[in-house]
Amino acid sequence: MKQRMIGLGLFLLAAMVVADFVQTPVYFTRPSTTSFTVFTLSGSQTSVTGGTYPLTENYYFNTSSGYDTLVKVCRTGDTSDCMTELSSKPAFRFRNTGNSNIRINMMFNASLPSGVLVCSNTTKAANCGTDTISLCSLTGSGNVNSSTWFFAGNISSNTPCFDLNASLYANFTDMAAGTTVVGLTHNSTTT
Amino acid sequence: MEWKKKYWLGAGMLTLLSALLVVLYSQSQTGAAASSINPYPTPQVIYRPVYEGLPAETFKALPTFPFLKGELTDFYAVKADFQSGRIPLSKIDEDYYLQPEFYDGFERNGVPLMVIYPTYEAATYGIAVYPSEYVAIISSDGQFPVDFLIRSDWGVINFQGIQLVPLYSKEATMEENSFPDGTRNITQDIAYVREHLKITSIEPNQFLLEPAYLRYDLSWDERGRLIPERTTPYFSEGWAKRIRVIIESKGLKAGKYQIGVDLVAPSDAQSEEWSWEYRGLYQVGSAYSLGKAWFNLYVVRN
Numbered sequence: 001m002k003q004r005m006i007g008l009g010l011f012l013l014a015a016m017v018v019a020d021f022v023q024t025p026v027y028f029t030r031p032s033t034t035s036f037t038v039f040t041l042s043g044s045q046t047s048v049t050g051g052t053y054p055l056t057e058n059y060y061f062n063t064s065s066g067y068d069t070l071v072k073v074c075r076t077g078d079t080s081d082c083m084t085e086l087s088s089k090p091a092f093r094f095r096n097t098g099n100s101n102i103r104i105n106m107m108f109n110a111s112l113p114s115g116v117l118v119c120s121n122t123t124k125a126a127n128c129g130t131d132t133i134s135l136c137s138l139t140g141s142g143n144v145n146s147s148t149w150f151f152a153g154n155i156s157s158n159t160p161c162f163d164l165n166a167s168l169y170a171n172f173t174d175m176a177a178g179t180t181v182v183g184l185t186h187n188s189t190t191t
Numbered sequence: 192m193e194w195k196k197k198y199w200l201g202a203g204m205l206t207l208l209s210a211l212l213v214v215l216y217s218q219s220q221t222g223a224a225a226s227s228i229n230p231y232p233t234p235q236v237i238y239r240p241v242y243e244g245l246p247a248e249t250f251k252a253l254p255t256f257p258f259l260k261g262e263l264t265d266f267y268a269v270k271a272d273f274q275s276g277r278i279p280l281s282k283i284d285e286d287y288y289l290q291p292e293f294y295d296g297f298e299r300n301g302v303p304l305m306v307i308y309p310t311y312e313a314a315t316y317g318i319a320v321y322p323s324e325y326v327a328i329i330s331s332d333g334q335f336p337v338d339f340l341i342r343s344d345w346g347v348i349n350f351q352g353i354q355l356v357p358l359y360s361k362e363a364t365m366e367e368n369s370f371p372d373g374t375r376n377i378t379q380d381i382a383y384v385r386e387h388l389k390i391t392s393i394e395p396n397q398f399l400l401e402p403a404y405l406r407y408d409l410s411w412d413e414r415g416r417l418i419p420e421r422t423t424p425y426f427s428e429g430w431a432k433r434i435r436v437i438i439e440s441k442g443l444k445a446g447k448y449q450i451g452v453d454l455v456a457p458s459d460a461q462s463e464e465w466s467w468e469y470r471g472l473y474q475v476g477s478a479y480s481l482g483k484a485w486f487n488l489y490v491v492r493n
Contacts, residue, residue, distance in 0.1 A: 021333065021334055021335050021336060022329075022331055022332070022333030024327050025327065025328045026279070026325050026328075026335070027276050027325065027326055027327075028276060028322050028325050028326065028367070028368050029276075029369070030368065031274050031321060032321075032322055032324045032367035032368070033294070033296070033322070033323060034319070034321075034481065034485055035296075035317070035319030035344050036317065037314045037316065037344040037347065038315060038317065039312045039314050040312060040315045040316075089311055089312070093312060095317075097296055097344055098319065098323075099367065100366045159299065162300075186480075187480050187481075187482055189481070189483070190482075190483070
């Protein structure tokens with residue numbers, strides 16, 4: 001008898017749960033995917049083994065004199081020759097893996113220290129559009145700051161046009177000694 | 192399950208049909224050079240395709256490729272029926288949606304990246320939501336569920352901490368779909384929608400998306416420092432999750448609306464815990480925003 005009562009109780013509970021939902025047709029004509037991936041410079045596959053480099057990278061710009069022009073980013077753990085080693089490598093590669101076109105923007109989340117300007121230029125594969133920032137102009141469209149979004153480019157979802165590369169450079173003019181840490185925010189919107 | 196039986200019978204019939212097609216194809220191609228291989232020559236195909244350059248261990252942590260009977264799988268039929276809207280996501284279990292082939296971009300984008308992974312860079316962040324857009328038609332007040340999938344994107348090496356929250360927008364535009372009347376845009380009063388069309392539950396709403404590229408053998412040295420040893424291309428078992436959203440309509444006027452689910456950082460306590468556990472392999476999954484909700488439900492109230 002006790003077993004029967006338990007069984008009935010479970011049945012009632014199940015019935016109540018089902019009754020909670022109204023019949024609502026939910027549909028899609030085409031199942032859309034929203035997705036993108038960000039590649040960052042990383043230690044090589046062999047150097048990552050053993051934890052030589054952190055896998056989630058922090059980047060830094062370094063100057064010894066306080067005056068430098070178009071200094072490229074280096075990775076945490078890099079040696080001084082990183083700028084040569086990474087001279088042709090973008091700091092970020094954005095890949096659109098969904099099925100909508102997207103546009104990529106960047107902005108610092110805090111002001112840069114006095115005497116520092118950062119710029120970016122962006123590239124895409126050949127014949128993938130001209131809406132990139134070809135010139136790393138420190139005060140023009142290439143300038144990356146904390147007040148307005150830097151437009152990096154639009155990316156389609158078709159290979160090979162699904163990649164957008166962004167390089168970062170800094171200019172130092174009489175920068176005071178010390179270290180400043182700022183975050184770089186990336187934003188993508190559908191186009 | 193009934194629909195599984197249906198596939199079994201259907202697969203048998205399709206076997207005959209495809210055998211006939213193969214014969215005809217062979218005859219018409221006599222003397223022609225070998226062409227590219229279709230990985231899914233017949234619906235009753237057997238096992239996961241073999242991808243040159245990807246070891247079998249890549250899929251070792253995932254559920255066994257679903258089988259209907261013996262060596263026959265209904266995987267591709269289930270996938271096709273989901274994409275055409277004949278089977279809801281709620282009916283599909285993780286044996287299916289944890290297989291990377293469940294997602295259309297795997298062969299096109301995932302395999303090439305995994306086979307030839309860049310040596311100087313890595314996919315440190317990447318998220319995909321699928322389907323990211325639904326339309327629901329409401330005829331009366333009440334609650335109803337909608338499911339979607341969220342996963343690490345191809346090649347991502349990190350553990351990504353995620354929290355899902357409701358997001359209401361003043362304006363929204365459908366990307367792939369449309370309302371029954373053919374329109375795609377809406378402008379709405381956020382306060383009104385928030386009051387009459389609520390997301391009452393998102394489950395799970397805080398979780399970790401695991402890597403979709405590497406297997407890590409994690410160990411710590413005597414000073415407690417993490418030593419990750421990457422071994423081989425590998426899908427972690429937690430690389431994809433199914434999310435259930437419960438929506439409640441109460442006193443909603445006839446019209447068209449949109450509600451969304453967005454990604455934000457996990458709670459500080461949870462993020463701290465995961466940061467400590469995975470150190471440099473942990474990434475806050477909301478680091479890159481989309482400028483709108485990642486998941487969007489468009490609602491028509493008749």
